[in-house]
Amino acid sequence: MSVRTAIPLLTPLLPDRDSLAPYLDQLDRNRHYSNFGPLNTALEQRLSGLFEAHSNHPIHVTTTSSATLGLELVLSSLDLPPGSKVIVPALTFVASLTTIIRAGYIPVIADIDPDSWLLTPAIAAEAATQSGAKAVLAVAAFGQPQDTLGWSEFQRQSGLNVVIDAAGAFGSQWVEAPDIPVVYSMHATKSLAAGEGGMVVSGNATVNNTVRQLSNFGINLDANAGFPVGHLSFVGSNAKLSEYHAAVAHASLDQWDAQARLRQRIYHDYREALVQACGADLQWQAGIQLAAPTIFCVRMATDARDRLEKICQQRQIATRRWYQPLLHQHAAKVAPIIKQPTPIAEAVANGLIGLPFSTFISRQDITDVVEAVSLATVNIAPINQLK
Template sequence: MSQHAAIPLLTPLLPDREALAPYLAKLDQNRHYSNFGPLNNALEARLAGMFEEHGAYPLHVTTTSSATLGLELALSSLDLPAGSKVIVPALTFVASLTAIIRAGYIPVIADIDAQSWLLTPEIATEAAIQTGARAVLAVAAFGQPQDTRHWSDFQRKSGIHVVIDAAGAFGSQWVEAPDIPVVYSMHATKSLAAGEGGLVVSGNSVINAHIRQLSNFGINLDSNAGFPVGHLSFVGSNAKLSEYHAAVAHASLDQWDAQARLRQDIYRAYRQALEDACGDLLQWQAGITLAAPTIFCLRMAAEARDRLETICRQRQIATRRWYQPLLHQHAAKVAPIIKQPTPVAEAVASGLIGLPFSPFLTGEDIARVTKAASLATASLTLTHQA
């Protein structure tokens, strides 16, 4: 049995009481705790300004009580016929799948790119030809951003609607095309942490206003809408962000730049240590250096992954097979779905492993994980050299 302390997979870092104090004081002063309160509205404006610094268009932000509900409402706002088919990558968190189903649509499980591990417009085009899909839920898997301009071109040429699930990509995924709504998470494990919450960003004020209304059950609050105020005009949900969560989000934003730099520094040192120990026996997701990494995932040979999991269990190092099982491999009751061929997703998943990562990870922790990975790949190294 290892004498070392356990290394957890993820350790959330949220603002402490001192950082929260000024926002909680405002909350007490306002006596407004939900229903689009002043802290929430200020948060939306603050985030819109942040996104506009990285785009060429005015952008709109609508908060939700979770990213999952943000996805569901963004998909519902497309107002597609019930049972419409929506393309989604096989390698993603289950919330992408459940949001499609709960919006009344049918998921079409599609493959991913072998290098980026993302669904691409090219893959979506083929899946749409095969299935007649009316929309795409593209995912910024592991925080790696999608190209909104590329997806905007796809949407314009194909007539197929696009929503991007960027739950874990705050700070890396920007909204550079005004017609593509992008959904982010403020869960406790994300880089912009409010404990729980989500936000939808787009350049279309009509989309955001619709999502805002859907988050308030679908009740009309606009006296100019041609429909009586207070009447239910859509079937929505209760997905409003509370003022308490907005307070935490404000405090997180105050600290975000410093925390992002810390996460980058840890990630770089971690990856370098593993590359030095294991070389090209590890495959990394292709793409940009993330602004604020929140998880640490890589691919290795399936047998090496199995050995690494065993070694880590013995040494009290947590691991996870991120986004597995793949979407089409869940229970039969998670239906209906349509599955396209997914050979790349299945190959990537066969050796994918998530290792511990958090702002609290130490150099000693990295050394312990690196040693475990070196042992797991030792026999592969010999084979590779031979």
């Protein structure tokens, strides 16, 4: 019989049945369960308005069954020659890698910034010079947003297409540049949760229309497209968001502001407690205060992390080495890939640890985690800051 983890790493929060009821009632009345139904259409409109409040241009939102498929379809919509090289940071979730390969391209694994832990335009420019890449998949790692305006300027100067994987950055990552598509996740562990789902957000209607068509196998539904309706225009996939998932997303969006404030407060108190207890023994990702944190990561000296994992295992505190192994360290069958030098990503990963975090974590849980981290850092030299 398995023993329940005393302090779990993540505990998803999705709307309860009472919150879902109005949307499920609509679904029952509509008798429309998938294929761009009315709940999905209304969800895209709600989200478009939300993003337009943070941009100076029209916004288009296309939902997908997952962020992973959303990324794959956006990359496919670039219509690059097969085997084109696409730059991606070493420190990110594996979906950033697999979507490039499944779109028919070759990932170029690049390094990250020592402070933000993100791929930047400057790093991408160097990687492109070395590799001859045609595109960049930048990542809002740990929810820390990318600079879309900066990437837009990079795209203009370099001629490389840029896509942003902002799977965990809803509410923090906006779409200020109309020519940079951004993909978000609505997985159960994200702040806007549909159980499963994703969305492609951009200022370019052509990008979103292509993604929508690709999400429906590539079937043409436009009588004015100059191509017969019902015929395949592209080789797509079945990546449509169901009406059931759209219902959950609506209810989640209704509660999002309150949940975001709660996540901010918990994260702030948690981090302050660790800073007071451990100070220079910890390095934090540089950037803005996130609107709705979902992951709690910190970097420690490697020896301290190893000790912490043992302490936490003994005390039934869950931890995770987020985004490890690095993308180039996976099985040989995950190919083809091209690796650039990644000394900073490797140094960050050697001490990176994910600690328990959710809207259900208690003050006592936080106290217990802080105590474990404090014990792990005793008599170990502070982490070397990367510069």
